[in-house]
Amino acid sequence: MEAIGHNHSFETALADLVDNSIDAEASHVLIRFVRDSGRLRSLYVVDNGQGITPDRINDAMTVGGRRAYAAADLGWFGLGLKAASFSQARQLTLLSQAKDSPAVGRRWSLDNARTRFLCDIVPGYFAASELGQDRGLPGTGSGTIVRWDEVGGFPATDKPEQVEQFISRKISVIADHLGLVFHRILENGRVTIEIDVQDARFDTTSRVRVDPINPFDYHRTGATGFPKDLVATAGDHSLTFRCHVWPPRSTARQFKLGGRPADHQGMYFYRRDRLLQPGGWEGVHVEHPKLQLARVEVEIDSDVEALLRMNPEKSRVQVRPEFGQACASARAEDGTTFDDYFAVAERVYQEGNKRRRVRKPMIRPGRGFTPGLRDTIESEIEALESDPVDLRWRDFDNDQLFDIDRGEQTIWLNKRYRKMLLGDRHAGLNDLPLIKTMLYLLMEDVFQGEYLGPRDKDNIELWKSVLTTAVRAERR
Numbered sequence: 001m002e003a004i005g006h007n008h009s010f011e012t013a014l015a016d017l018v019d020n021s022i023d024a025e026a027s028h029v030l031i032r033f034v035r036d037s038g039r040l041r042s043l044y045v046v047d048n049g050q051g052i053t054p055d056r057i058n059d060a061m062t063v064g065g066r067r068a069y070a071a072a073d074l075g076w077f078g079l080g081l082k083a084a085s086f087s088q089a090r091q092l093t094l095l096s097q098a099k100d101s102p103a104v105g106r107r108w109s110l111d112n113a114r115t116r117f118l119c120d121i122v123p124g125y126f127a128a129s130e131l132g133q134d135r136g137l138p139g140t141g142s143g144t145i146v147r148w149d150e151v152g153g154f155p156a157t158d159k160p161e162q163v164e165q166f167i168s169r170k171i172s173v174i175a176d177h178l179g180l181v182f183h184r185i186l187e188n189g190r191v192t193i194e195i196d197v198q199d200a201r202f203d204t205t206s207r208v209r210v211d212p213i214n215p216f217d218y219h220r221t222g223a224t225g226f227p228k229d230l231v232a233t234a235g236d237h238s239l240t241f242r243c244h245v246w247p248p249r250s251t252a253r254q255f256k257l258g259g260r261p262a263d264h265q266g267m268y269f270y271r272r273d274r275l276l277q278p279g280g281w282e283g284v285h286v287e288h289p290k291l292q293l294a295r296v297e298v299e300i301d302s303d304v305e306a307l308l309r310m311n312p313e314k315s316r317v318q319v320r321p322e323f324g325q326a327c328a329s330a331r332a333e334d335g336t337t338f339d340d341y342f343a344v345a346e347r348v349y350q351e352g353n354k355r356r357r358v359r360k361p362m363i364r365p366g367r368g369f370t371p372g373l374r375d376t377i378e379s380e381i382e383a384l385e386s387d388p389v390d391l392r393w394r395d396f397d398n399d400q401l402f403d404i405d406r407g408e409q410t411i412w413l414n415k416r417y418r419k420m421l422l423g424d425r426h427a428g429l430n431d432l433p434l435i436k437t438m439l440y441l442l443m444e445d446v447f448q449g450e451y452l453g454p455r456d457k458d459n460i461e462l463w464k465s466v467l468t469t470a471v472r473a474e475r476r
């Protein structure tokens, strides 16, 4: 019991519990830190999935209690719940209710397990009252709570700053990890994952929703012709490597993944839409900064045991010796090999660096632009260390299309043209990206420097006059 789950971190352990909730077809999962008298006491993972019937709950608590798995199930070893829990906590409580069944509960503490290897039965009324609490999950008549107590990683203090700092850091680490691991499942709306803190002293807490973080979500490819599928065969099996090249110098969250760009190159293995491993070349190449734009998507749904298998924590893939040979012989339809792919990724990276260095730095775009547009601009051009330029709408008392406000670092747009330009689209902070981007590209440099020179002033007058005529013509 003490030996299992040693490769887990807090967030990979939680991912294993979320796997179970997803297998149980939960639409909502809530991860809740419970704080009492200042101290963090326990952690709950609550779902509204199918729950566990009284005749199955002992199997669920059994180490290696495997069941029949459906084709799409994330579970496999019959270990996850126990391994994940005891890697982080000394006590595990499982409370569950299946539809039209009584609530049931089991509790296992490591200290008991050592002497008797038996778990305790939690009274049904206690399980029912815990499960009956309203935690804001859509009701389904069934659900499960996994509760951890005596969590090793929780701070042993009630000092508010320390506890709060710990919680906020943990929440962001958890959201980053779960957002990445489950990004496909979150994107297609199968599940919603939220994180909150319950404090005995307050009744309301704000919830953090886990957003998907798709490590392949760039706005345009870094190299034409990519992504490209390279297919490797080994005996009867084949494995497809979808090779991507990110655009250089991206600052997007899904590129940086909370680290340095070079840290996340390599293979991304997915099993049943769940990401097992974010990056690493598995011996096909060595990690190197010049390959930072290379990311490869690999599905291991089919039977590929001959080439690789996953570790019980489902956090890594272990490749077999045959894997390297298979990669060496992998080809795309047009004949591209892994070596060709590496050469392209390296060239794009180096040219991106060169090109960026000769471009004149610009002030970053701020409010008014969609985040994707900001990412693209920031990946193309070095940003100056000054406040960003915003593009916003306001009422004008004249017909001019725009005005420049250097004090506010803002290009103001005249609201009287907004409806007309939008047509039947909705107004919003980031509306009309094309017009805004063109204005930004045209005018960004008048925001640079201490004063407006006579030439800048004259340009602004020129643009105002010409563009205002243009927008009037468009309205007519």
Ligand SMILES: Nc1ncnc2c1ncn2[C@@H]1O[C@H](COP(=O)(O)OP(=O)(O)O)[C@@H](O)[C@H]1O
Residues within 6 Å of the ligand: 016, 020, 021, 024, 047, 049, 050, 051, 052, 059, 060, 061, 065, 066, 067, 074, 075, 076, 077, 078, 079, 080, 081, 082, 144
């Ligand atoms: N949140 C949950 N909802 C419903 N059933 C669960 C849940 N968590 C665990 N179980 C049950 O407990 C069993 C054991 O879980 P686990 O130890 O993670 O192994 P595995 O997922 O590989 O089967 C699962 O197969 C499932 O039947």
Ligand SMILES: [Mg+2]
Residues within 6 Å of the ligand: 016, 019, 020, 074, 075, 076, 079, 080, 081
């Ligand atoms: Mg499991």
